[in-house]
Amino acid sequence: MTSEARENGLSSTPLTWLYVPGDRPARVEKALAAGADVVLVDLEDAVAPDGKEYARAAVAELLSAPVPVPVHVRVNHLDGPWGAHDVAALVGLPHLSGLRLPKSRGPEDVRRAAVACGGAPIPELYPILECPLGVERAFEVATAHPAVRGVALGESDLRAALGVRGDAGLDHARGRVVLAAGAAGLAPPAQSVYPDVRDEEGLAASCRHGRDLGFFGRAAIHPRQLAVIEHAWRPGGAEVAAADEVLSAAAEDGGAFALPDGRFVDAALVAIARRTKALAERLGVG
Numbered sequence: 001m002t003s004e005a006r007e008n009g010l011s012s013t014p015l016t017w018l019y020v021p022g023d024r025p026a027r028v029e030k031a032l033a034a035g036a037d038v039v040l041v042d043l044e045d046a047v048a049p050d051g052k053e054y055a056r057a058a059v060a061e062l063l064s065a066p067v068p069v070p071v072h073v074r075v076n077h078l079d080g081p082w083g084a085h086d087v088a089a090l091v092g093l094p095h096l097s098g099l100r101l102p103k104s105r106g107p108e109d110v111r112r113a114a115v116a117c118g119g120a121p122i123p124e125l126y127p128i129l130e131c132p133l134g135v136e137r138a139f140e141v142a143t144a145h146p147a148v149r150g151v152a153l154g155e156s157d158l159r160a161a162l163g164v165r166g167d168a169g170l171d172h173a174r175g176r177v178v179l180a181a182g183a184a185g186l187a188p189p190a191q192s193v194y195p196d197v198r199d200e201e202g203l204a205a206s207c208r209h210g211r212d213l214g215f216f217g218r219a220a221i222h223p224r225q226l227a228v229i230e231h232a233w234r235p236g237g238a239e240v241a242a243a244d245e246v247l248s249a250a251a252e253d254g255g256a257f258a259l260p261d262g263r264f265v266d267a268a269l270v271a272i273a274r275r276t277k278a279l280a281e282r283l284g285v286g
Contacts, residue, residue, distance in 0.1 A: 013187040014038045014070070015217035015233055016226045021046035022055035022073070025062070032068050034223035039067075042074045043086055044102050052082045056089050063093040070097035072126065077103050078112050087113060091120040098124035098149065103157070106137045107144030114145050122147040130154030131161055135173045138180035148186070152219070153177045155192035167206075171213065178214040191218040200228050207232030235280045243273035243280075 018036035020028050022043045031039045041062075047055045059073055073096065075086035090096055101113050104127035114122050125147045129135050135158065142151050155170055164170055181189050191210040194203045207218055207229055218229045235243075246265055249257065250273075256266040279285075 013216055014190070016229050017072075017190055017217065017219040018223065018226065019046070019074075019193065019219060019221050022059045023047045023051040025058050028058075028062060031223070032071075034226065036069065036220065036223075036226055037217075038070045038072055038097070040072050040074060040100060040219065043082070044074050044076050052076070056082070056086055060089045060093060063090065063095045065095065067095050071095065072098035072100055072124075074100035074102055074128070075113075077101075078109070078116060084116050087116040088118065091117040091123060096123055098126055100152070101125060101127045102154065103130050103134070104128055104141050105131055105133045107140045110141060110144035110148060114147060124149040126150045126152055128152045128154045129173075129177060130157035132158070135176050138176050139183055142180045142184035142186055148184075150186050150189060151177055151181050151184075152189055153192050156195070174210075174213050174215070182214075188214055188216040191215045193219045193221050194225065195221070197222040197225060200224070203228050204232055230283070233279065234283050235276050235285055237285070239276055240280045240285055243276040246270060246273040247277065 014037035016036045017038045017040050018031050018034055019040045019042055020031040022028070022041045023046075028039070028041060041059050043052065043055050043059065063071060063073075073086070073090055075090070076082040078084055078087075087099065090099065099113065101110060104110060110125060110127050113125060117123075122145075125145060126149060127134075127141045127144070129138055129141065129151060130153075134141065135153070138151065142148060153174060158164075158173060159170065162169070177189055181187065191207065194206055196202060203225055210218065211233055217233060218225075220226055220229060245259065246269060249259060249265060250270045256264070258264050
C-alpha cells in the first residue's frame with residue numbers, strides 16, 4: 001500500500017467498533033444507535049451454547065433489513081458445531097458488511113470460511129489472531145484470500161495462552177499484527193478491547209500506546225468507551241499545526257529540507273503530515 005493510498009484509506013477506515021452479544025436483540029438495537037462506526041455482533045464468546053441457534057436466527061433477521069451502520073458478525077470457529085451453520089445463515093444477506101473469524105491459526109482457516117460461503121458472494125473477512133501460531137503466521141493469514149480486508153489481535157486468549165502478566169508482554173505480538181497488515185496492503189488494525197469499562201483513564205492511556213504502535217481505532221465492549229477511543233486518535237491542535245507547516249514547506253521545496261527551527265523533513269515525514277491532516281479533516285479538527 002502506498003503512502004497516498006494509506007492516507008486515503010484512513011478517511012474511510014472505521015475508528016470505533018462496538019461489540020454486542022447476538023442473543024440480545026434489544027442491546028443490538030441500542031448498539032446500532034450508539035455512534036460506533038461499526039457494530040460487531042458476536043455469536044461466539046458472548047453467547048452460551050444453548051443460545052447459539054437463537055442468536056444466529058436473530059442476527060439473520062436483523063441483517064435482512066437495512067441497518068443504520070455497518071454490521072460485522074463474529075461467527076463461531078468452523079472446527080465447532082456452529083461455525084459452518086453461522087456462515088451459511090449469514091452469507092448472502094443484503095446488509096451483512098463483514099465476517100469476523102475467531103481463533104484464526106493460519107491461512108487454511110480463512111480459506112475454509114470462504115469455502116463455507118458456498119456459491120454466495122464472499123463477504124469481507126476479518127481474521128482474529130488469538131493464539132501464538134496465528135500471530136506467527138499473521139502475514140500468511142492477512143494474504144490468505146482476496147476477501148480479507150483486515151486482521152485483528154485477540155489479546156485475551158493470547159494473554160492466557162502465553163501466560164503474559166504485564167501489558168507490555170503483548171507488544172511484540174501487537175507489532176507483528178500491525179506489520180503484517182501493512183505488508184499485506186491492508187488498513188492498520190484496530191486495537192483489541194479494553195476489558196474494564198469503568199477505567200476510562202486506563203483506556204485512554206492504552207489507546208495512546210496503541211496509536212504509537214500503529215493501530216488505528218479500537219474495539220469497545222460498552223458505548224461509554226467510544227468517545228474515549230475517538231478522542232485518543234483525534235490529532236491535537238499543535239499536531240495539526242505542525243503538519244500544516246511541513247506540508248506548506250514541502251509544497252515549496254520539494255525534496256528533503258530543514259525547517260527554520262532545524263527539523264529535517266523528508267518524504268516519510270511529509271507522508272505522516274498528510275495522514276495527520278486526513279484524520280483531522282475526518283474528525284473535524286480545525
